[in-house]
Amino acid sequence: xxxxxxxxxxxxxxxxxxxxxxxxxxxxxxxxxxxxxxxxxxxxxxxxxxxxxxxxxxxxxxxxxxxxxxxxxxxxxxxxxxxxxxxxxxxxxxxxxxxxxxxxxxxxxxxxxxxxxxxxxxxxxxxxxxxxxxxxxxxxxxxxxxxxxxxxxxxxxxxxxxxxxxxxxxxxxxxxxxxxxxxxxxxxxxxxxxxxxxxxxxxxxxxxxxxxxxxxxxxxxxxxxxxxxxxxxxxxxxxxxxxxxxxxxxxxxxxxxxxxxxxxxxxxxxxxxxxxxxxxxxxxxxxxxxxxxxxxxxxxxxxxxxx
Numbered sequence: 001x002x003x004x005x006x007x008x009x010x011x012x013x014x015x016x017x018x019x020x021x022x023x024x025x026x027x028x029x030x031x032x033x034x035x036x037x038x039x040x041x042x043x044x045x046x047x048x049x050x051x052x053x054x055x056x057x058x059x060x061x062x063x064x065x066x067x068x069x070x071x072x073x074x075x076x077x078x079x080x081x082x083x084x085x086x087x088x089x090x091x092x093x094x095x096x097x098x099x100x101x102x103x104x105x106x107x108x109x110x111x112x113x114x115x116x117x118x119x120x121x122x123x124x125x126x127x128x129x130x131x132x133x134x135x136x137x138x139x140x141x142x143x144x145x146x147x148x149x150x151x152x153x154x155x156x157x158x159x160x161x162x163x164x165x166x167x168x169x170x171x172x173x174x175x176x177x178x179x180x181x182x183x184x185x186x187x188x189x190x191x192x193x194x195x196x197x198x199x200x201x202x203x204x205x206x207x208x209x210x211x212x213x214x215x216x217x218x219x220x221x222x223x224x225x226x227x228x229x230x231x232x233x234x235x236x237x238x239x240x241x242x243x244x245x246x247x248x249x250x251x252x253x254x255x256x257x258x259x260x261x262x263x264x265x266x267x268x269x270x271x272x273x274x275x276x277x278x279x280x281x282x283x284x285x286x287x288x289x290x291x292x293x294x295x296x297x298x299x300x301x302x303x304x305x306x307x
Contacts, residue, residue: 027064029059029063030043030066032055033048033049034050034067034071034072034077051077056083061085062088064091069094080116082119083121088125090124090126091128092128100130101130102134109146109148110197114143114169117132118131122150126157128155129158141163143170144171145173146174148174149176156184157186159190160188163213164191165191170195171190171192173197178198178201178202182203185207187207188209192215193207193216194225196219197220197223201225202225204217204228210241211240217238219249219253221250222251228256234258247301248305249302256306258306258307
């Protein structure tokens with residue numbers, strides 16, 4: 001009898017593991033629940049920790065922390081910025097729609113001191129959160145997630161209103177030699193979507209960057225953001241940002257930006273894609289298109305932008 005049960009039940013379990021939305025449920029080493037957890041618990045599904053901050057102190061390389069739906073902020077006990085250690089993954093159990101992290105703390109980056117929500121270490125992952133950095137200090141610079149070394153993964157997150165109305169700030173800031181994957185995020189109503197500094201080289205794929213106050217992507221110093229190549233199109237949607245879609249103000253970087261969707265204007269085709277071209281030297285399509293709104297423009301002060 002037992003042998004027959006195993007023969008029937010085990011295949012059924014395998015089928016269940018592949019059902020649903022086509023994605024595997026994350027394997028979790030530690031569990032967090034802001035509403036029902038306690039940091040004196042064991043960090044198991046039935047006895048989760050209360051804070052992400054504490055759970056991350058318990059991790060070893062290669063482990064995964066999973067957060068239940070809810071709001072994680074200073075009131076619930078979080079300490080900001082939340083630093084995700086190297087080779088550790090932080091994931092929400094049910095996605096960004098129901099799992100919010102709201103807060104920021106003072107942190108020194110190479111380009112200056114900011115109020116920061118998360119710091120992503122080398123090979124770390126931040127996956128599936130709505131991220132806000134509430135701040136009334138409009139003179140300060142707020143950043144949702146920053147990384148300055150290694151290859152973190154920042155994916156499936158929603159960044160909302162970060163540094164809107166401030167002198168500077170961004171949903172995501174990359175610096176140093178960081179080369180993170182930034183994929184499948186939305187960045188809405190922030191100051192900038194992505195700010196890249198130092199010699200960082202973020203790979204930017206399938207993000208939606210819209211209604212940000214200044215630009216969707218700003219590259220400074222020697223940064224080389226990769227927004228898509230002919231072999232690996234960016235598939236980012238970049239529209240309705242306040243000043244520019246892409247601003248290359250680097251020393252001499254050649255920025256790849258193929259295969260994205262931009263606002264339709266006089267330099268795009270009917271589908272909203274910029275026609276394939278190499279932009280060299282100073283370029284601003286607002287000056288080339290009299291009467292067009294400047295918030296759709298690409299502006300280049302670096303070596304070139306390859307569309």
